[in-house]
Amino acid sequence: xxxxxxxxxxxxxxxxxxxxxxxxxxxxxxxxxxxxxxxxxxxxxxxxxxxxxxxxxxxxxxxxxxxxxxxxxxxxxxxxxxxxxxxxxxxxxxxxxxxxxxxxxxxxxxxxxxxxxxxxxxxxxxxxxxxxxxxxxxxxxxxxxxxxxxxxxxxxxxxxxxxxxxxxxxxxxxxxxxxxxxxxxxxxxxxxxxxxxxxxxxxxxxxxxxxxxxxxxxxxxxxxxxxxxxxxxxxxxxxxxxxxxxxxxxxxxxxxxxxxxxxxxxxxxxxxxxxxxxxxxxxxxxxxx
Amino acid sequence: xxxxxxxxxxxxxxxxxxxxxxxxxxxxxxxxxxxxxxxxxxxxxxxxxxxxxxxxxxxxxxxxxxxxxxxxxxxxxxxxxxxxxxxxxxxxxxxxxxxxxxxxxxxxxxxxxxxxxxxxxxxxxxxxxxxxxxxxxxxxxxxxxxxxxxxxxxxxxxxxxxxxxxxxxxxxxxxxxxxxxxxxxxxxxxxxxxxxxxxxxxxxxxxxxxxxxxxxxxxxxxxxxxxxxxxxxxx
Amino acid sequence: xxxxxxxxxxxxxxxxxxxxxxxxxxxxxxxxxxxxxxxxxxxxxxxxxxxxxxxxxxxxxxxxxxxxxxxxxxxxxxxxxxxxxxxxxxxxxxxxxxxxxxxxxxxxxxxxxxxxxxxxxxxxxxxxxxxxxxxxxxxxxxxxxxxxxxxxxxxxxxxxxxxxxxxxxxxxxxxxxxxxxxxxxxxxxxxxxxxxxxxxxxxxxxxxxxxxxxxxxxxxxxxxxxxxxxxxxxxxxxxxxxxxxxxxxxxxxxxxxxxxxxxxxxxxxxxxxxxxxxxxxxxxxxxxxxxxxxxxxxxxxxxxxxxxxxxxxxxxxxxxxxxxxxxxxxxxxxxxxxxxxxxxxxxxxxxxxx
Numbered sequence: 063x064x065x066x067x068x069x070x071x072x073x074x075x076x077x078x079x080x081x082x083x084x085x086x087x088x089x090x091x092x093x094x095x096x097x098x099x100x101x102x103x104x105x106x107x108x109x110x111x112x113x114x115x116x117x118x119x120x121x122x123x124x125x126x127x128x129x130x131x132x133x134x135x136x137x138x139x140x141x142x143x144x145x146x147x148x149x150x151x152x153x154x155x156x157x158x159x160x161x162x163x164x165x166x167x168x169x170x171x172x173x174x175x176x177x178x179x180x181x182x183x184x185x186x187x188x189x190x191x192x193x194x195x196x197x198x199x200x201x202x203x204x205x206x207x208x209x210x211x212x213x214x215x216x217x218x219x220x221x222x223x224x225x226x227x228x229x230x231x232x233x234x235x236x237x238x239x240x241x242x243x244x245x246x247x248x249x250x251x252x253x254x255x256x257x258x259x260x261x262x263x264x265x266x267x268x269x270x271x272x273x274x275x276x277x278x279x280x281x282x283x284x285x286x287x288x289x290x291x292x293x294x295x296x297x298x299x300x301x302x303x304x305x306x307x308x309x310x311x312x313x314x315x316x317x318x319x320x321x322x323x324x325x326x327x328x329x330x331x332x333x334x335x336x337x338x339x340x341x342x343x344x345x346x347x348x349x350x351x
Numbered sequence: 352x353x354x355x356x357x358x359x360x361x362x363x364x365x366x367x368x369x370x371x372x373x374x375x376x377x378x379x380x381x382x383x384x385x386x387x388x389x390x391x392x393x394x395x396x397x398x399x400x401x402x403x404x405x406x407x408x409x410x411x412x413x414x415x416x417x418x419x420x421x422x423x424x425x426x427x428x429x430x431x432x433x434x435x436x437x438x439x440x441x442x443x444x445x446x447x448x449x450x451x452x453x454x455x456x457x458x459x460x461x462x463x464x465x466x467x468x469x470x471x472x473x474x475x476x477x478x479x480x481x482x483x484x485x486x487x488x489x490x491x492x493x494x495x496x497x498x499x500x501x502x503x504x505x506x507x508x509x510x511x512x513x514x515x516x517x518x519x520x521x522x523x524x525x526x527x528x529x530x531x532x533x534x535x536x537x538x539x540x541x542x543x544x545x546x547x548x549x550x551x552x553x554x555x556x557x558x559x560x561x562x563x564x565x566x567x568x569x570x571x572x573x574x575x576x577x578x579x580x581x582x583x584x585x586x
Numbered sequence: 587x588x589x590x591x592x593x594x595x596x597x598x599x600x601x602x603x604x605x606x607x608x609x610x611x612x613x614x615x616x617x618x619x620x621x622x623x624x625x626x627x628x629x630x631x632x633x634x635x636x637x638x639x640x641x642x643x644x645x646x647x648x649x650x651x652x653x654x655x656x657x658x659x660x661x662x663x664x665x666x667x668x669x670x671x672x673x674x675x676x677x678x679x680x681x682x683x684x685x686x687x688x689x690x691x692x693x694x695x696x697x698x699x700x701x702x703x704x705x706x707x708x709x710x711x712x713x714x715x716x717x718x719x720x721x722x723x724x725x726x727x728x729x730x731x732x733x734x735x736x737x738x739x740x741x742x743x744x745x746x747x748x749x750x751x752x753x754x755x756x757x758x759x760x761x762x763x764x765x766x767x768x769x770x771x772x773x774x775x776x777x778x779x780x781x782x783x784x785x786x787x788x789x790x791x792x793x794x795x796x797x798x799x800x801x802x803x804x805x806x807x808x809x810x811x812x813x814x815x816x817x818x819x820x821x822x823x824x825x826x827x828x829x830x831x832x833x834x835x836x837x838x839x840x841x842x843x844x845x846x847x848x849x850x851x852x853x854x855x856x857x858x859x860x861x862x863x864x865x866x867x868x869x870x871x872x873x874x875x876x877x878x879x880x881x882x883x884x885x886x887x888x889x890x891x892x893x894x895x896x897x898x899x900x901x902x903x904x905x906x907x908x909x910x911x912x913x914x915x916x917x918x919x920x921x922x923x924x925x926x927x928x929x930x931x932x933x934x935x936x937x938x939x940x
Contacts, residue, residue, distance in 0.1 A: 091716075097716050097719070144897065147901050148900055148901060148904055151900065151904030151905075152860070152904060152905060153662070154656065154662065154852070154855075154856045154860055155856060155900045155904040155905075156900075157662070157852070157856070158852070158853050158856040158857070158896050158899075158900050159896065159897055159900050161849055161852070161853060161893075161896065162892075162893035162894065162895075162896035162897045162900070163893065163897075164893065165889040165890060165892055165893030165896070166889075166890045166893035166894060166897075168889065169887040169888070169889040169890035169891075169893065170887060170890055172887065173886050173887040173890070222451070222455060225444075225448060225451060225452060225455075226452065226455055228443075228444065228448075229441050229444065229448075229452050232441055232442075232443045232444070233439065233441050233442075235404070235423075235435070235439065236435070236439035236440070236441060237441075237452070238404075238422075238423040238424050238427065239402065239423060239427055239432075239433050239435065239439060240427060240452045240453060240455050240456070240498070240502070241424050241427035241428045241455055241456035241502070242424060242452070242455055243424050244424070282723070282727070285716075285720065285723070286720060289716060289717055289720050293716055293717075321731055321734050321735050322731055322732070322735055324727050324728070324731055325724075325727065325728040325731045325732060328723075328724040328727060328728065329724070329728075331720075331724075332709075332720070332721055332724055335712075335713065335717060335720075335721070336709055336712060339712040339713055339714075339717060340717070341717075
């Protein structure tokens, strides 16, 4: 029983990391109606920026803040320079472009920072809690993820900009007719997503250690989690991410064939989706013909 | 009275094709002007040209400002509220959210304006939390108009509000439009295929055919004109 | 303007008659010339280049499979590497454990992948957009894992080594050139089959379902059946490619069928033109050659160059090489001889008569 609880909590902790990257994915999907497959690599790159700052003796929270700002601006820039030119192109073209971004970021990181695995400091001390069920670091990660969720939720629900962003994503032409600068909304969406991603990366790095391939697996699970929860819903993203984390852990521990962990985890997720094709909290948009 | 909106030699393009060939239109301040014409005559394109949604040439002057060089968002911010063909409702958002979006350019306090809109369109109040996509055609049209009014516009541009609606609903909507024009003191530019109803309410009318203005004058004059009666009013 | 620009149905040059021969005849002549050139090519090149071109054609078959699904049916798949692997392992196991001759492994591989595709397609009916992408992604991730797990059959991590097939005696061909011609023959057959299917009733149903699913269903098109058919056909083609790859390369192992392969197919499909048949060849060439070129340009960050190449292709030709050049070519030919065509030109005509 103790082991089960331990695995669940450990799963929640890794799930929180998936959840935070999933939040970034949902952010961009809500803002621009596409999945940014490069979210993980962008997060990784942001983490390297933070690492550079920390190595230059900048205190951790200062480095984090600067990284957030740089990531936000970087995200906006990428939307403007890389994504905007193909905004009217077929969906597949944007998918390929985000895949191209994955390769570019990964390769650049490897070139600039090398592929050597690095240490990364965590702001949370690593002390056991609740009789070794989890650590303070796990709790910290979960807390940060939930805080981001709350902020994002409030942003979309209660602010004018949040509503404008949702409108711009759904119907850019009508949004313009309401005076909304659609281009700027897209940029803000990407900027926020990049900042969220940076946070996710900084939380991952102490655990998985910093190297250019750090976020690859995380992205896949985050993608699954976001869809499981409902790609349009931030709450769904977090719940989905947590569920994926716990499932992955339990499957890995109790399933005899550990090489099939990924397969089984995905099979379970898809099973759920068969019954809820828009995710657990996703809503289908009613379309009158 | 000076016109609030003037088009001078305005051309409009769909891609490479010129579909509106140098027209002149004026909308009197506080009045209702209607642009009549058959399907494909260029009415919608003209409206889209005013709001910068298609490529255009010529002068478009609104309350002293040149619109022909501005983006759609800017034009909306200047006080032109366009209810597009097909209504352009945000079907994934609730009725209330749609209205709030209308008030986006007007700053932080939409509550009073929203109450006024619910006054004009009580059915929207009843459905305020529902997804806009679940509303009927007539209700969506009302929502679209209400959203445009939330912008506190000086000019309301309506593209075929009667499209796809039952005659009873069309009458209701037109009654409300006329009431709005009086109470909100807003000028209205209306595009319609339903000529008889439009001519009853409007002050001025233009008839457009294959991208050119062929007739213009007071609405009454056009309604009495025998040729127009034969071609567009059916008697 | 909608973000998702509607894709033109099959590209076709509709040139009017010229020099006394009809358009159809010209097309046949053109095709035969191309085939003759392709057939003669291996004799002018080194063995390694012949092998590379063989791989281009194999990838082209795989990408064509993906085109059927993504381009013509509008369903995005991130998992075709998995079906490629399924075809490859089928062929490898049949050859290695059952001594089946290489040419006889292709039909079973095709059949198995067709069935897999239909099985996949049935639940996939419920999913759209990113959800479908996830389901197919699962396939791409699952197959290498399953291959490692069932190592009794698949040789696990070591994979299976296959003897390269012998060319038939008396033709004077060596192994590489023989295999090139075999694959070329399969490619021609596959392209012909695809063309027949897509330019006919099935193809029109596919496009209808892709562009206006509700209207298509209202017209009585059995959406479920056609979508499942699209999936099955698509995976059949890719499975055939996989089987051929196993034969040509002579080795299968889980590492060769990673997620990157699925992504490469998708990229190849987009670069060539997803709603085209000829684009598959362009896509195959892209997959085979650009990574090597990227390495030549920069050995410090070659994948960055590859990624950059993807971006540049998408900016320049968002509908792919054949998807963009095809209609452009058709339009220029139209200026030589005005004829009615489909698609893009309709909007122009509508504008004038407004």
